[in-house]
Amino acid sequence: MADHHLFIDFEFTMPETERRDKSFVPEIIEVGMVCVSGLEVQQTFSSYVKPVINPILTERCKAFLNITQADVDQGISFTELVEILKTFDQSGNARVVTWGNMDMYVLRKSCEYWGVPYPFKGREADLSIEYKNFYGDRNQTGLIKALHEYGYKAKGKHHRALDDALATFEIYKLIENDRRYLNKTNSPCIGDFVDVASLFGKVGSGH
Template sequence: MSIQAKFFHLQAVQNLIAPYRYLYCVDLEATCDEVDESESPRPLVVVPDQMETIEIGLVVIDLETLEIVDEFQRFVRPQINPTLTEFCKRLTSIAQADVDGALTYQEVGDELRTFAAQYPNAGWASWGDYDARQLDRDAGLAGCPSLLAGLQHFNARKWHVGLYDNRPKGLKQTVESMGLVWQGTYHRGIDDAKNVASIIKEMLG
């Protein structure tokens, strides 16, 4: 990709976010299951259509300064499969006690809307489109609005591919390929959200 093409791509990204003062960088963890190679075949305890968010991590970038100005993290109590699978606990490092004592999706949504009121005129970004689809799935299962209803979503992974002319990679691999320092624990919502923010700041800076 030529320098000129990258310049035009960056300009296109900047035009997309120009109407906004803040950008929320978001990452979700959800209930999940996978059959290990050492296990006998069995049905999945959690099927994809019934995955529920168990953590939301969100950091706020002020687009005028490209500084992180705040963060929001909550565990969420799942309703359909309240007991986390061993696979899920290993993958996310989220413990059963974390979700047992957590608020419901709808209650976390109320808290998030109060938090977001401090940072109006915002869009939100995630690494890929999974998080946007998961929020819609949660809203359908819970019978309430999505946690980020009404806000424009951006796929930061597509921004990165367009600027760096390479194939999509996982979040941790991307952070390391850009020479940035990985923060925290992989597959934890708030830590992944911070790393998404560091990628976006590097791209826009």
């Protein structure tokens, strides 16, 4: 397992209605990132990002994300975002962890759209899938619901990029703790290799 992890969450522009619109191109408008080494937070990063394709946020987007037009108007550009992300994975060994696959999908598509190199070279992990597989859930679970299932309350605000990235890291730590516990309790003991009853029977009979 890579020692260096980047827990990332993006928020995106949204069309005015929930109806699927294939022509709509989602853009990253907020980034939250938690840099972790050895399960210790080393650094956090948060910024708004200025959209270009649809520069004016829809009312639905502003209401759902609790974000204002002024917030994104003062944000960094997408190319600046990519350059910043690159600095956090200079070795190419960082493991990028998200909750769901949408974050990296939109990042890749945006890089293709603007003709800029994808910033990450290391492994990527969708923690929602790992959570689903580890606990045997039939369906994928939402980020906040997963926290609640652990008995934790979310800190900060849901759908704020840095708060969601921090929540993803919290769930990661809980999963890793459960994995260590299972590995410990499932460790083989002598009884797994030796028929103890048979052994004592032989000793008692003088063999």
